[in-house]
Amino acid sequence: xxxxxxxxxxxxxxxxxxxxxxxxxxxxxAAALVxxxxxxxxxxxxxxxxALLDAAQDAIRGGLxxxxxxxxxxxxxDRELQYRWLSNEELETGGQKAEDGYYIAPHVVIDDxxxxxxxxxxxxxxxxxxxEEEIDPQASVKMKRSFAPFTSKLNQGTKTLSxxxxxxxxxxxxxxxxxxxxxxxxxxxxxxxxxxxDLDLPSMMRFVALFxxxxxxxxxxxxxxxRSEESERKRPPLFDGNYPDAPRGNAFGPVGLMASIGRxxxxxxxxxxxxxxxxxxxxxxxxxxxxxxGLMRQEHIGHHVARLAKEFDLASIVEGLYxxxxxxxxxxxxxxxxxxxxxxxxxxxxxxxxxxxFQDFLAYRVxxxxxxxxxxxxxxxxxxxxDADIVRSARAYGAYLNDVAYHIARQEVEENEEQDGGGxxxxxxxxxxxxxxxxxxxxxxxxxxxxxFAQLNVDAGRQSxxxxxAAAERFLEATNAGEIEFDxxxxxxxxxxxxxxxxxxxxxxxxxxxxxxxYMEDGE
Amino acid sequence: MAANKLDLSFFLEPPELDTHAKxxxxxxxxxxxxxxxxxxxxxxxxxxxxxxLYGLLENALGWHFPEKVRSNVLKELRSEAKSxxxxxxxxxxxxxxxxxxxxxxxxxxxxxxxxxxxxxxxALPDTMHFDDLWARHARGSxxxxxxxxxxxxxxxxxVVSLERSDDIKFGDYSSYKIRDPDALPDVxxxxxxxxxxxxxxxxxxxxxxxxxxxxxxxxxxxxxVRTTARLxxxxxxxxxxxxxxxxxxxxxxxxxxxxxxxxx
Numbered sequence: 198x199x200x201x202x203x204x205x206x207x208x209x210x211x212x213x214x215x216x217x218x219x220x221x222x223x224x225x226x227a228a229a230l231v232x233x234x235x236x237x238x239x240x241x242x243x244x245x246x247x248a249l250l251d252a253a254q255d256a257i258r259g260g261l262x263x264x265x266x267x268x269x270x271x272x273x274x275d276r277e278l279q280y281r282w283l284s285n286e287e288l289e290t291g292g293q294k295a296e297d298g299y300y301i302a303p304h305v306v307i308d309d310x311x312x313x314x315x316x317x318x319x320x321x322x323x324x325x326x327x328x329e330e331e332i333d334p335q336a337s338v339k340m341k342r343s344f345a346p347f348t349s350k351l352n353q354g355t356k357t358l359s360x361x362x363x364x365x366x367x368x369x370x371x372x373x374x375x376x377x378x379x380x381x382x383x384x385x386x387x388x389x390x391x392x393x394x395d396l397d398l399p400s401m402m403r404f405v406a407l408f409x410x411x412x413x414x415x416x417x418x419x420x421x422x423x424r425s426e427e428s429e430r431k432r433p434p435l436f437d438g439n440y441p442d443a444p445r446g447n448a449f450g451p452v453g454l455m456a457s458i459g460r461x462x463x464x465x466x467x468x469x470x471x472x473x474x475x476x477x478x479x480x481x482x483x484x485x486x487x488x489x490x491g492l493m494r495q496e497h498i499g500h501h502v503a504r505l506a507k508e509f510d511l512a513s514i515v516e517g518l519y520x521x522x523x524x525x526x527x528x529x530x531x532x533x534x535x536x537x538x539x540x541x542x543x544x545x546x547x548x549x550x551x552x553x554x555f556q557d558f559l560a561y562r563v564x565x566x567x568x569x570x571x572x573x574x575x576x577x578x579x580x581x582x583x584d585a586d587i588v589r590s591a592r593a594y595g596a597y598l599n600d601v602a603y604h605i606a607r608q609e610v611e612e613n614e615e616q617d618g619g620g621x622x623x624x625x626x627x628x629x630x631x632x633x634x635x636x637x638x639x640x641x642x643x644x645x646x647x648x649x650f651a652q653l654n655v656d657a658g659r660q661s662x663x664x665x666x667a668a669a670e671r672f673l674e675a676t677n678a679g680e681i682e683f684d685x686x687x688x689x690x691x692x693x694x695x696x697x698x699x700x701x702x703x704x705x706x707x708x709x710x711x712x713x714x715x716y717m718e719d720g721e
Numbered sequence: 722m723a724a725n726k727l728d729l730s731f732f733l734e735p736p737e738l739d740t741h742a743k744x745x746x747x748x749x750x751x752x753x754x755x756x757x758x759x760x761x762x763x764x765x766x767x768x769x770x771x772x773x774l775y776g777l778l779e780n781a782l783g784w785h786f787p788e789k790v791r792s793n794v795l796k797e798l799r800s801e802a803k804s805x806x807x808x809x810x811x812x813x814x815x816x817x818x819x820x821x822x823x824x825x826x827x828x829x830x831x832x833x834x835x836x837x838x839x840x841x842x843x844a845l846p847d848t849m850h851f852d853d854l855w856a857r858h859a860r861g862s863x864x865x866x867x868x869x870x871x872x873x874x875x876x877x878x879x880v881v882s883l884e885r886s887d888d889i890k891f892g893d894y895s896s897y898k899i900r901d902p903d904a905l906p907d908v909x910x911x912x913x914x915x916x917x918x919x920x921x922x923x924x925x926x927x928x929x930x931x932x933x934x935x936x937x938x939x940x941x942x943x944x945x946v947r948t949t950a951r952l953x954x955x956x957x958x959x960x961x962x963x964x965x966x967x968x969x970x971x972x973x974x975x976x977x978x979x980x981x982x983x984x985x
Contacts (some may be wrong), residue, residue, distance in 0.1 A: 218756040218770060314835060322927075349760030351859070353828075358861040361759055363827060395767075404941040482850045482934075484764065494852050495934050 208671040216243060217367060220395045221347060224380065225373030227401035229256040231409060232379065239402070245663075246334035246366060252324045253369045255352035257319050260376025261285040262637070264305055264316070266420065268298040272431050280420040280433045290316050302381035303389050303436050305348050306375045308488045314343040314376065322372055335365040344372040346488050378416065379405050381454050385634030387446045390487040392454060400477045400522045407474050412440045442512045448540030449515055451483040451498050452547045456515050459506030472507055479503035485498050501550045501579070509571050518543050522697070524630035525563040539563060547572075550580055559688060562634065564599075573692050581685055587675045593668035595693020601657040602632035602694075608661075632660075632692065640690050646676045646683055649690070650659060727784060729833065732798045732807055736817050736837045740945040742956070745979040746777070746942040748968070751857070751935035753972030757827045762931040763855070766769050767848045768942060772826035775834050777978060778956060783964030788829055794873055795820065795833065825861045838948040846940035855933040855971070860926050864893040864916045869927030877922045880914070885905040933971075945983075953982050 212474050217223040229252040230239055242248045253517035266280040266289055288688075290313035301307065307315045318341065325332070339360040340348045345368070374380070374393070382391040394404060419435030437443055442460050444453035450672065455475055462471025479502055482495040492553035505511050528535040539561040546558040555576065565573075570592070577583045577591075606628035612622035622632065639656055643649035654665055666675070676686040746769075754766040754773060769777070779785070786794060799818055806812055816822035817836040825831045859869070867873075873881065883889045888910040892898070897915040899908065905918055948956070960980040968974045 218766060219758050219764065221758065315826075342761070345758055347758040347760065347762050349763060350861075351760055351857075352861065358859065358863065361827075362755075363757055367757065456767050480847075490761040490932065493782075493932060495764070495850055577846065 214240070214243070216398050217255070217370065219347070219367070220393055220401075221345070221372035221374050221486070222367045224254070224401060224405075225370035225375075225377065227398060227405045228377040228379045229253050229370065229373050231402050231405045232259060233257050235446075235488075237546070243378060246332075249366065250326055250332060250334070251397035253373050254323060255328075255379060255387065256373045257323050258285065259486065260305075260373065260378070261288060261316070261319055261323075263302060263378040264294060264312075266300050266302060266433070266435070267293070267305055272296075272298055276423070276424055278425070278431070278433065278603055280435075282420075282602055284657075285432040288316060295716055298431075300432055300436070301389065302378065302382075302439075304378050304380055304391055304439055305385050305389060306486055306488055306652070309344065311343060311488065314341070319372060319376060321462050322369060326369070332372065333520070334364060336365045337362050338365050338368040340368060340371070342488070343462060344375045346375070346486055346490075346493070349490075367576050378439070379409050379412070381408065381438070381440055381443075382520065383443060384432075384436045384449055385487075385492060388487060388492060390447070390485055390489075390492050393452060393484045393486050395481050395553060396477055396486065398415060400474075403470075404474050404477065406655060407458070407467075407470055408440065410465070411458065414441060416679075426551050426597045444512075446540065448537075448544045450485060450544065451478070451496050451548070452502055452511075452544060453515055454483075455479075455498065455502050455506045460510060460512040462507075468507070472503075476502040477508050480595060498548055502547065505547075505572070505575065510568075511574075514568050515547075517566035520566045521563040522626070522630070524564075524634050525629075526627060528547075535561065550576065552580070552641065559691055562615075562630075562637070563690075564633070564697050565698055568661045569697055573696070577685075577689065583681055583685070583689075586671055590669055590671035590673075591673075591686075591689040592693050592696070593666055594672050595696060596658060596692060597663070597666055597669060597700060598636055598653070598690070598694040599633070600697065601661040601663055602636060603630075604627050604661040604663065605632040636694065637691060640687060640694075644680070645685070646686060649676070650685075653690070698714070727739040727782070728792070729798060731837055731949060731955060732833060733802045734837075734949055735806075735812055735835075737900075737949060738825075738837070738839055740948055741952045741983045742948060743951050743981045743983055744774075744944040744946050745980075745981075746944075747977045747979075748919075748938050748942075748969070749975040749977060750973060751853075751937050752970045752974035752976070753933050753935045754974070759929070763931065763971075763972065765934040765936050767850075767936055768843070768938075769825070769847045771840055772824070772830055773830065773838065773969055774950075775832035775838075776826075777967055777969060777976070778833060778834060778959070780965050780967055780976065781959040781963040782955070783940065783959075784833060785965070791831060791833075795823075795831065797913045798833070799832070820829075820903060820949045825959040826970075834952070837952050840944050841947055844943040846942065848938050850934060850936050852932055852934055854930040856928040857931040858894070858926055859929050859933060865929070866923050866927040867891050867919060868917065868930050870923050872924055873919075874922035877893075877919070879924070879964065880908055880919075883908065883910065884914075889914055891919065893917075957982065958979055969971060971984040 210426055214620060216226060217224060226249070230242070233252040233255060235242060248331065262285050263282055265283045267283055268278045268280045272278070295309065301309060301312055305315070340363050342348060342358060346670040348361050350360055350376045352358055353361065380391050380393065382389060384390065394401065396404060416435070419439065420433050422433040424430050437445060440454070440457055442457040453667070455478060458471050458475055478502040479498050482497050484495050485493060523529050523535065527533065530536070542554070542557045542561060546554040574588050577588050606625050609623060609628040610619060610625050613622065621628070636653060636656060639652050640649060643652055644696060658664060672689070676683070677683050731805050747936055752765065753763060755763045756766055756770050758764070758976050791830040799820060802817055808974055812818065823831050824835055880889070889908060889912045891914050893916050899912055900915040900917045902921050908914060957970050957980050960978050967978050969976050
């Protein structure tokens with residue numbers, strides 16, 4: 198447990214600067230300051246509310262220019278749809294509907310029905326900031342849901358419900374936070390959801406500046422939709438995530454964001470900056486914010502995620518998790534509940550990296566894409582403290598079992614072809630997963646290390662005529678000698694057995710299918 | 722604390738903060754310290770704000786006043802302090818007397834201690850965060866109450882069962898014609914019942930499960946404090962035998978607080 202000694206006198210340079218207690222308006226302030234291009238002397242601005250409100254004005258004006266996108270293409274027939282941003286003048290409070298090709302950008306924290314309130318609030322605030330002579334930054338102001346999604350009407354010692362109050366400054370910067378495009382965002386079931394980290398002000402500015410750089414390319418390219426003949430998708434790629442390499446689907450949230458930052462840092466040759474931001478983000482809560490209260494929560498990212506994002510290509514590992522093959526082929530469909538459950542536990546495992554999270558993850562019977570291998574190795578070595586040579590050896594053993602399952606399946610398919618009635622009727626995929634499932638059951642039912650390998654090796658050897666490779670000896674030895682815990686040994690066997698080999702000679706889900714694209718049947 | 726009178730005389734002394742003390746706060750349960758923007762998702766501070774700490778100390782001292790009483794008390798204390806200082810005393814321009822710089826928390830709490838006690842340094846523990854649902858009590862003339870009340874008049878049982886199996890609907894639309902409570906026993910499948918008809922049979926309060934962030938500190942919160950000698954002694958007694966349970970954030974967040982005067 199680390200303790201930070203912090204002077205509470207704000208004049209001391211060492212104390213972290215928060216300015217706002219709440220991260221939401223703090224993020225708006227950070228975004229406004231970064232957008233205004235403030236230099237090293239930005240701290241002096243914190244004592245000048247007029248200067249801050251000027252920055253807010255620019256940010257709100259900019260936000261209104263990035264509120265809604267529109268395409269004039271034919272939503273039903275055109276195979277390429279080009280979207281553009283509506284200007285503030287073109288933005289209307291009514292009549293700009295989805296069916297006519299108007300969509301609210303994913304980073305705006307509002308929904309279709311209530312967007313007009315946010316637009317009106319933004320315009321009246323702009324008006325006030327531009328025209329009022331004297332604005333009291335500490336004046337008491339009602340916080341409305343349209344710009345402060347954390348709030349709602351409450352009984353505050355009164356008979357009726359009323360809006361909570363705060364200062365003018367907090368209200369204005371909450372509005373900035375609601376509008377600013379400089380925050381990670383994506384849609385979850387057609388509802389906007391954004392991510393707000395809980396950092397001190399300077400770290401937040403560093404994050405915003407990096408996100409600005411990172412997302413520039415995406416904000417442009419994300420506006421063009423190219424769709425195949427069968428696709429009914431209407432929204433452009435921006436809605437999958439307004440930053441590059443955003444994971445498809447929305448299970449991975451903050452981990453996906455960290456992975457993208459890691460990859461961007463390497464690609465843009467900014468590993469120092471990206472590394473600092475990753476370290477800032479790890480160990481503090483990330484708030485997922487949405488106008489839909491049910492989508493609001495905090496997620497904690499462990500320090501290991503920063504390490505993984507820096508050391509590995511975490512983005513491709515997350516991408517690889519979308520290419521797992523369920524033992525039951527029907528679970529490979531996009532809407533399978535099991536599949537959703539798997540992504541939830543996979544995300545939790547990457548976030549928490551604990552033994553119990555790993556157990557939950559292992560409970561789903563899938564074959565992992567080979568990109569997942571470094572995570573397994575890293576997890577077993579760093580969190581379970583297992584020696585590298587044992588992990589390597591366990592991997593060889595797992596690969597052997599996976600190979601055995603493949604050969605059992607091949608044999609079955611060949612026999613099926615020879616038989617009149619088609620035999621078992623299973624194809625290669627189904628036969629292999631069945632073989633894997635059986636080996637898994639054997640492994641799980643073993644009560645002692647010696648029984649574990651005796652049963653597995655006999656089963657494997659008998660059905661496939663293949664011997665345990667020498668490389669696996671170290672693992673078998675270590676388990677039998679008690680160098681590693683029996684339960685951990687079983688985890689190693691299960692995890693590595695499911696890892697698909699590099700060559701992937703058996704038929705698997707195609708790597709390029711759109712089955713996770715929630716927008717494929719975009720009815721809206 | 723057996724005394725019937727609250728001793729606020731510390732306020733009359735000029736705030737010469739020459740006594741140092743250590744305040745150590747240990748959480749006895751998860752804390753949810755929301756400083757601002759409550760309602761839909763109650764985000765928690767990882768550590769208490771100064772207002773929350775003042776509130777904790779005043780809780781221990783037993784100084785629980787409604788807003789109006791508090792501002793009157795402050796006014797009277799200030800006028801008493803002014804008369805003790807005498808005419809033309811320069812200290813009369815100090816914020817302690819003028820009240821110009823009084824800090825008020827987001828919920829309108831103005832601490833009586835704020836001029837006589839300063840938080841100098843803090844050592845904050847790491848925290849673990851999680852979300853949970855909290856039963857927010859609400860009362861309003863709106864239409865949400867049927868969904869949020871577990872209790873209603875027993876005579877309404879049949880009507881509520883019909884609604885739960887989607888045979889009838891509750892709402893406040895003008896097209897919902899059944900508005901008379903006496904008509905409820907005759908309600909049939911397909912009817913639309915206006916909430917006006919239900920209101921008398923429901924309690925005034927309902928609960929709304931609201932998402933709330935909680936933190937579990939992995940150690941104590943430690944503060945170094947500057948105060949007057951008299952207040953230091955008073956707080957020592959109060960924290961030894963607090964007038965009320967001590968909490969930080971919402972009142973489920975019970976804490977243990979220790980006070981130790983440090984000799985310079």
